[in-house]
Amino acid sequence: MAQETDEQQVFRQHCRDWLKHNMPPAPTVRLPQQAIGIMEREQLEYLQRWQKSAYDAGLVGCDYPVECCGGGRNNCQRIANDEMQKVKLPYFPNVIGLGMAAPTIFYHASDELKRKLLPRLFSAEEIWCQGFSEPGAGSDLASVQTFAQQKGDSWIINGHKVWTSLAHFASWMILLARTDKSDKYKGLSYFVVPIKSALGNGVTVRPLIKASGETGFNEVIFEDLEIDDAYRLDAVGKGWQVAMTTLTHERGAGQLVMPSSGGQTDSDYSSIAGVNEVIELAQHSFRPDGGQSSHDPVIRDQLMRLLIRDEGMMQSMRLHQVAALREHHMRIPLQGKLVVTELIQEVAELALEIEGASSTLYVADKNAPAGGRWAQSYINSFANTIAAGTSEVQRNILGERVLSMPKSK
Amino acid sequence: MKMRQPGDFGFDESCAQLKQAARSFFQKKVPTQALHKLVADDPDPFRAPVAKWDKALWQELVQLGWHAVVVPESAGGVDMPLVAAASLTEEAGRVALPSPLLSTLQSCCVLMACNTPAAHAVLEAVVRGCAVTLAVLDQQGTCQTGSVTASQADNGDLLDGVAYFAQDVAKCDMLIVRAGGLYAVPVNSPGVKIVPDHIVDLTRDQAHIEFNRVNATLLADQADLVLGLSEPARLTLLAADMVGAAEWQLQTTVEYAKSRVQFDHPIGFFQAVKHPLVDLMVQVDQARALVYAAACAIDHQADPADAVQAEKYARMAKASASDMASFAAKKSTQLHGGIGFTWECFVHLYAKRQKHSQVMMGDATYQRRVLADIVMGIPGGEMIVRSWEPSLAIAFL
Numbered sequence: 001m002a003q004e005t006d007e008q009q010v011f012r013q014h015c016r017d018w019l020k021h022n023m024p025p026a027p028t029v030r031l032p033q034q035a036i037g038i039m040e041r042e043q044l045e046y047l048q049r050w051q052k053s054a055y056d057a058g059l060v061g062c063d064y065p066v067e068c069c070g071g072g073r074n075n076c077q078r079i080a081n082d083e084m085q086k087v088k089l090p091y092f093p094n095v096i097g098l099g100m101a102a103p104t105i106f107y108h109a110s111d112e113l114k115r116k117l118l119p120r121l122f123s124a125e126e127i128w129c130q131g132f133s134e135p136g137a138g139s140d141l142a143s144v145q146t147f148a149q150q151k152g153d154s155w156i157i158n159g160h161k162v163w164t165s166l167a168h169f170a171s172w173m174i175l176l177a178r179t180d181k182s183d184k185y186k187g188l189s190y191f192v193v194p195i196k197s198a199l200g201n202g203v204t205v206r207p208l209i210k211a212s213g214e215t216g217f218n219e220v221i222f223e224d225l226e227i228d229d230a231y232r233l234d235a236v237g238k239g240w241q242v243a244m245t246t247l248t249h250e251r252g253a254g255q256l257v258m259p260s261s262g263g264q265t266d267s268d269y270s271s272i273a274g275v276n277e278v279i280e281l282a283q284h285s286f287r288p289d290g291g292q293s294s295h296d297p298v299i300r301d302q303l304m305r306l307l308i309r310d311e312g313m314m315q316s317m318r319l320h321q322v323a324a325l326r327e328h329h330m331r332i333p334l335q336g337k338l339v340v341t342e343l344i345q346e347v348a349e350l351a352l353e354i355e356g357a358s359s360t361l362y363v364a365d366k367n368a369p370a371g372g373r374w375a376q377s378y379i380n381s382f383a384n385t386i387a388a389g390t391s392e393v394q395r396n397i398l399g400e401r402v403l404s405m406p407k408s409k
Numbered sequence: 410m411k412m413r414q415p416g417d418f419g420f421d422e423s424c425a426q427l428k429q430a431a432r433s434f435f436q437k438k439v440p441t442q443a444l445h446k447l448v449a450d451d452p453d454p455f456r457a458p459v460a461k462w463d464k465a466l467w468q469e470l471v472q473l474g475w476h477a478v479v480v481p482e483s484a485g486g487v488d489m490p491l492v493a494a495a496s497l498t499e500e501a502g503r504v505a506l507p508s509p510l511l512s513t514l515q516s517c518c519v520l521m522a523c524n525t526p527a528a529h530a531v532l533e534a535v536v537r538g539c540a541v542t543l544a545v546l547d548q549q550g551t552c553q554t555g556s557v558t559a560s561q562a563d564n565g566d567l568l569d570g571v572a573y574f575a576q577d578v579a580k581c582d583m584l585i586v587r588a589g590g591l592y593a594v595p596v597n598s599p600g601v602k603i604v605p606d607h608i609v610d611l612t613r614d615q616a617h618i619e620f621n622r623v624n625a626t627l628l629a630d631q632a633d634l635v636l637g638l639s640e641p642a643r644l645t646l647l648a649a650d651m652v653g654a655a656e657w658q659l660q661t662t663v664e665y666a667k668s669r670v671q672f673d674h675p676i677g678f679f680q681a682v683k684h685p686l687v688d689l690m691v692q693v694d695q696a697r698a699l700v701y702a703a704a705c706a707i708d709h710q711a712d713p714a715d716a717v718q719a720e721k722y723a724r725m726a727k728a729s730a731s732d733m734a735s736f737a738a739k740k741s742t743q744l745h746g747g748i749g750f751t752w753e754c755f756v757h758l759y760a761k762r763q764k765h766s767q768v769m770m771g772d773a774t775y776q777r778r779v780l781a782d783i784v785m786g787i788p789g790g791e792m793i794v795r796s797w798e799p800s801l802a803i804a805f806l
Contacts, residue, residue: 279785295788297778304777307784308725311702312695319698322417324425325496327656327694335691395684403663403686405677 004079011062011076015083018057024050024090033380035095036165037216044127044169047093050261051124059084060092060259061122064106069119077257085262092261096166097121097128099258101174103249105192106256108233108242117172117192122259129170131161131177131193131220132243139393141176142184142240146222148177148191150236153229155179155191157202157222163387167205167218171196176243179236188239192231195220202226212379250388253333273340273347275307278354281369285354293354306347313339331402338394341384348378418705420492427489428496431475432503438466439504441657441755448507448611452752458605460579460614462507467580471538476513481521484532491518491642491704495649499700502653505762507612509540509580511650516541516585518642523591523629531583531593531628540580544572544594544618545587545636552633557588557620566627568592568620576769578603578616591632592625599623610765611758641723644770645703648723648730651766652697655733658741658759659689665745676744685740692733699726721783728776734763735773 004012029042038044054060059080064070092098098121105117120126137144146159157177167173173193180187195203202225207215234242248254282294282303293299313336319325320332351374352359363372385391399405448461470476479494480486494514501510517535520528535541547556550573557570568588575584578596586592594601600623606615629635663686666677676682703722710716738760742749749756771779 283785292788294785297788300781300785300788301774301777304728304781304784308699308729308777308780309695311722311725312699312729315698315702316694318416318418319694319701322420322701324428325418325420325697325701331690332694335694339691339695392680392684395687396680398687398690399677399683403677403683403690405663405666405683405686406675408678408680408683 005074007074008076008079011073012079012083015059015080018059019083019087022053022057023087024053027090031090032214032216033377035091035093036383037214037380038093038166038169039215041169044093047090048124048127050090051092051094051122054084054092054259054261055122055124059261060098061102061118062259063256064102064118064122067111068106068114069122077259081257081260081262085260089261092124092259094121094124094127095258096130096174097124097126097172098260100130100246100250101128101172101192103254103256104174104190104233104242104246107245108190109192110230113192113230113233121172126171127166127169128172128174129164129167129195129218129220130246131164131173131175132246133163134160135162139390141243142188144176144178144188146175146177147181148179148189150179150229151226154226155229155232157191157193157225157227159222161220161222162208163217164205164220165217167195167220168207168215173220174246176239179239183237185240186237188243189236190233190239190242191227192233193225193227194231198225210380211382212376247389251334251337251394253330253336273306273310273313273344274351275303275310275347278306278347278351279303281351281374282354285356285358285369288356293356299354302350302353306343306350309339309343310347313343328402331398334394334398334402337388338391338398341381342391345378345381345385348374348381352378414705414709418492418701419490419708420496420701420705424490424493424496427475427478427493428500431497431500434473435500435504435506438469439463439506441504441661441758444505444507444612445753445755445758449752449758455607458607458614460507460577460605461611462580462614464580467508467510467540468538470508470510474536476510476538476540477517477532477536479514479517479521480532480536484529485536486532490708491645492701492708495645495700495704498646499649499653499697502650502762503657505612505654505657505759507580507614509542509577511646512542512577512581513540514646515639515643516543516583518639518646519543519585519591519635520628522635522638525629527593527626528628531585531626534583539582540577541583541585542575542577542581543587544575544578544584545632546572546574548573548617550574552587552636555587555589557586559588559590559592559625562622564624566590566592566625568594568623568625571617571619573617574606575616575618577614578618579605579614584618585628586620586625587632587636588625589632590627591629591635593628594620594623594625598625608765610761612762613765640770641703641720642707644723644727644776645700645707647766647770648696648703648726649700651730651734651763652693652700654759654763654766655689655693655696655730655737658737658756658763659686659693661756661759662686662689662741662744669746682744685744689733689737689740692729692736696726696729696733699729702726717783721780724776724780724783727770728773728780731767731773731776734767738763738767 027046058071062071062073062076066072148155148157173195175191175193179189204221205218285293316332355369358369361368477486478489482488520532547554557572559566584594600621602619603616608615667675669676703726706719706722741756748754
């Protein structure tokens with residue numbers, strides 16, 4: 001962050017110029033809070049058009065080599081994200097593709113596979129989903145039982161994946177499967193699976209209903225699905241190592257920066273978790289005795305606690321860029337997921353407390369404050385404290401990889 | 410974050426070199442075992458309040474010019490930014506250094522805010538090695554009442570009264586006293602009586618100071634104005650010390666958790682031990698980030714809005730550091746188990762220093778209260794009132 005290279009400066013100007021003339025039109029349908037909540041085709045198509053135009057302009061996949069249909073730039077995705085997040089834009093729909101599948105394919109797939117998959121991933125023409133978790137394998141991911149049996153030049157897949165966001169629109173899945181039952185870690189292999197073309201023919205996608213009452217994620221059942229060996233990433237038995245590339249990027253601690261156009265951030269980008277909105281909420285809410293919530297000293301204290309953590313989070317990312325001030329190179333990147341998701345949850349929790357009696361009203365009630373947004377955010381916040389390694393697993397990872405304490409298992 | 414503020418906090422190569430040099434110097438010269446031997450030789454709670462410190466080490470620090478890094482070149486200093494000074498107090502905090510470093514650097518911030526020839530002269534004295542501390546609090550630990558008063562006599566101003574909770578007085582040569590105006594008084598002036606407090610912290614000394622018709626040099630007409638102007642910088646330097654100390658508490662407790670075996674495992678294997686240490690790490694990093702954000706904001710004030718932003722960051726930093734210090738003191742002691750409760754274990758030295766720092770200049774609850782007044786307005790809708798004009802903040806630094 002210290003000094004921008006010439007390339008970065010020129011590219012930043014390019015992003016600004018392009019965004020000035022190419023802002024996407026206002027959405028025609030109400031969009032969910034996050035990409036993984038996309039349920040209707042009209043929502044998806046609107047967002048796909050936005051991602052494709054950003055990719056065509058060079059704002060997506062900037063740091064991937066030209067041979068992979070990327071931008072061939074150095075350290076420029078950060079710049080594109082920065083410029084996109086300064087203006088109010090919708091998010092990209094292909095989040096699992098951009099954040100997890102693309103870096104995994106880049107580091108572990110054949111050149112041919114990279115050329116085949118990455119362009120339509122970057123353009124969002126093909127949506128991706130992630131087949132990791134199973135009913136019996138959540139935090140203990142390496143215990144997955146979905147089995148891939150080798151048969152000549154192909155693999156026969158049987159098993160059951162759950163909590164699969166976007167599977168209902170996905171063309172492809174990144175799949176962690178067992179290829180050897182005798183070894184927990186070395187018995188895993190990693191595949192990219194064309195699921196859309198196999199729907200009804202070895203692949204079944206069924207919606208799961210979230211605690212919020214919305215659909216948006218799924219279970220995926222494989223019954224004797226046959227895929228070509230060319231869709232295997234890295235060697236047989238290396239699935240766990242490949243999955244680590246996926247997970248490191250999922251946690252925001254990987255080499256390749258995920259393309260992100262923000263979506264909910266205002267131009268001044270003053271808060272990650274929406275604390276300022278809750279401060280505003282307090283100015284229009286009342287305690288049971290009729291006093292204004294923003295005058296209640298305890299509510300004010302709670303708000304400031306969260307504001308300080310929100311600012312501390314943002315400043316710690318800034319601190320991480322200064323080598324002389326950091327204690328360990330992975331310490332702040334690996335904290336991000338834990339800190340942000342818990343903060344968002346606590347912000348929503350406080351918003352509900354401030355709304356008081358009105359917080360009982362849900363999205364369908366016309367009297368619900370902010371359209372029931374905080375009640376919905378609160379329930380949905382658990383998706384983020386649980387997915388991609390629960391907060392408890394994140395604390396294990398930090399304790400073991402950063403503080404070098406013995407592994408808990 | 411204002412975009413015109415440098416992304417790297419303005420922590421340039423010379424700051425990085427200073428921090429690295431300070432780290433090596435302190436690690437070499439102040440091993441924890443030696444510190445324990447120096448400050449904890451007498452466990453008696455009723456022992457005489459004697460300041461235990463290494464004066465020769467302080468002289469080396471003075472030779473290096475570290476005690477005065479923020480002093481402008483016009484007063485003979487090296488004029489380094491506050492981010493550099495914060496990194497110095499962070500490294501001093503990491504070894505729980507008994508010294509007048511924090512007091513002197515904080516006093517420099519006050520003297521610079523005075524912007525008068527008399528204050529300039531004291532800054533020159535600091536550069537030559539004079540250690541300074543503040544005597545600005547009353548018996549309640551506030552600046553509300555005038556516990557010291559000034560009167561005019563034939564040969565200048567005379568001070569009478571008592572100032573309380575002055576830090577590291579036994580290690581200092583000069584006092585900055587609040588008595589309506591702000592005054593400089595050499596500690597050995599006739600009429601000054603230093604009465605040491607019996608304090609919990611073994612790495613500091615503290616005193617109340619009686620003034621009986623003491624000749625004093627006026628530094629600024631309005632003490633509260635310059636104290637207010639310099640408050641963000643003073644809060645930031647203190648919070649940096651706390652961050653350094655907390656990093657020691659974290660690392661030392663992690664090492665213990667890796668070596669102490671119970672139930673056939675090093676105790677760090679157990680999540681009841683591992684997870685609180687991770688939470689402490691997160692708190693340390695947030696407080697550290699806010700310290701440098703605050704120092705940077707103070708270094709880069711261009712308009713009144715910047716001054717408000719700097720104060721917000723400084724209060725956030727002190728609030729964050731105070732909660733962190735409390736958590737660090739508690740967890741480092743608790744997770745050391747039975748040994749953590751003994752005098753021979755080093756953790757109590759840091760726990761006590763942190764508890765002392767936690768309440769100095771206002772604890773977390775107080776900082777959040779003031780922050781809320783700035784961010785949300787005072788309940789009832791009045792705008793927040795400051796005793797100084799924001800434009801004056803620009804003159805400072």
